[in-house]
Amino acid sequence: MVADGGSGEDEFIGRFFRPIATDAAARGLLDDAAILTPPADCDLVLTKDAVVAGVHFFPDDPPASIARKVMRVNLSDLAAKGARPLGALLALALPRDVTGAWMEAFSAGLGADADFYSCPILGGDTVRTPGPLTLSITAFGAVPHGRFVPRTGARPNQAIIVSGTIGDAALGLQWRLDPARPGFTALDPAHVAHLADRYLHPQPRLALAGALRDHAAAGMDVSDGLVGDVAKMLSASGCGGRIFAGRVPLSLAARAAIAAEPALFATALTGGDDYEIAATLPLGEVEAFLAAARAVGIPCTVIGETRAQSGLDLLGPAGDPMVLEQLSFSHF
Template identity: 65%
Template sequence: MAAGDSGEDKLIARLFGSVATHPGALGLKDDAALLAVPPGHELVLTKDALVAGVHFFPDDPPASIARKAMRVNLSDLAAKGADPLGVLLAFAIPPDMDAAALEAFAGGIGADATLYGAPLLGGDTVRTPGPFTVSITALGAVPTGQMVRRATARPGEAIVVSGTIGDSALGLALRLDPARSGFAGLDSASLDHLRDRYLHPRPRLALARPLRGRASAAMDVSDGLVGDLRKLLSASGVAGTIEASRVPFSAAARAAIAAEPALLETALTGGDDYEILAVMPDHEVSAFSTFATAAGIGVSVIGHTHEGEGLSVRDGDGAELTLARGSFSHF
């Protein structure tokens, strides 16, 4: 993403000239960015692409699309215990995306770059016959040897999750079928909450540092709580049991599930929560929760790991729940 004299360069300068103010961006006038890694730290890098019609609706507000693209990547950094250093942005512009939409998109990138301390460092833009596609590479830093991995959970530890689960999946279900019985009795504030959680993930960067040295393993919940926990357990070579009654739900989600119990599976497996899922010793939970509470984020213990393999999800009576869908998958 280099600004110069071509049509593309002028577009970049107009859209992102006031956004890419970090010295490492070099004013978007070079072919690469320059970034110093803090002494005693290692780089953590992650990349997610979002495609219209797959990850967001084509008629979603452009600023919301931008912020979702930023936040799903920053969520990965948070789960690794990393502090953001910056982002690289690439996007493909379809013919029906006008100047106003591009300005709004750039504004969303800039707003979250400032909000989360993740400056725009560079990237690329191209034309495409469609669909609109956004790809962000997020770069973070973590003290040497302290990245929280996925494959290092141990048996006999607490399984914890931040925030609330299922709001985004229910927001998507609401978007697809607003007449469903689970949503019929919800008030406008609850409906707005579910819609917003789908549009605007909340990366838990405030939990990045508290995870270091406390969590034996962690990941963010992108493809559904149950499916992502199964991935973590499998990668670590341990088993786990969680209780559905201990999974934290918002008031809106609880009301929807009470009205339509089938939505419990949607909430547990639907994805796009972007909460932190971690495994840690029981004696570390209190300190971790204290840091989270200070940041306005809830933390819930939903189960424990143990020797063996696989994941058991229990209901309030201790019976195992059978879930038809494990997690979201593109393939």
């Protein structure tokens, strides 16, 4: 008689992933695939993001934070489309030197976010790699049929809005890279902690999904830098616009850093990892949208307006055009 086919991979999955994959659709991670009955009268929203150690995160970031970040990056895409999460699949390519303690913390972080955001882990694949830790998450969401919020829906004479505050994560990254910069040495420790946390732990704006569906013409998540991403959205929509830099919402921590080192303003406007929502709204929808956003606890700010002529102008506090060295951050 031969054994029951158990392998090292099966044991690994049983130890680290089965305990967090408790949704029925995951089938205990014992099947070839997950099985999910889609909600009636909904469209599916499908997104997939990959990250690599040393490229998209620091190899010594806390494992729970790495798990949460890749999860939330995907959830942010769902939020921008007006969707609610249905579930996620994880692919994990692991170097040999990853320890059991690292995996336990990673799995705990992933499971906590899956619970918090009602986005159950439904399956995936774990493989070995001689290279850096590499992972991808595929997230599935649902939006009422025909109601998803496209990136291509902006039209002239709409308001451009953004959620939350911009630039915190980019400043948190710069602090990680060079804490001795003048913008950071003078900061209150609580401000440093705020920026560092915003880099490590994006806040997917899923609570805004309903307001976006009800009021927005176009939406996207701001992942590669505000100015470049808004430029992308308007270009995809076939229009242009302008952003008033002085209206871009900044946290107290970001304001303090920029006051100490004004060059960090450009970093805030063009750095990546905000995972806030940018959207355009017909002018008649602005008040209702802002009220709905306040009602779910996510303040949003009008930062500019669209126009027929292509291109995006960035106007400084005095109304003068600002020139930036680069519009957005790219690892590519």
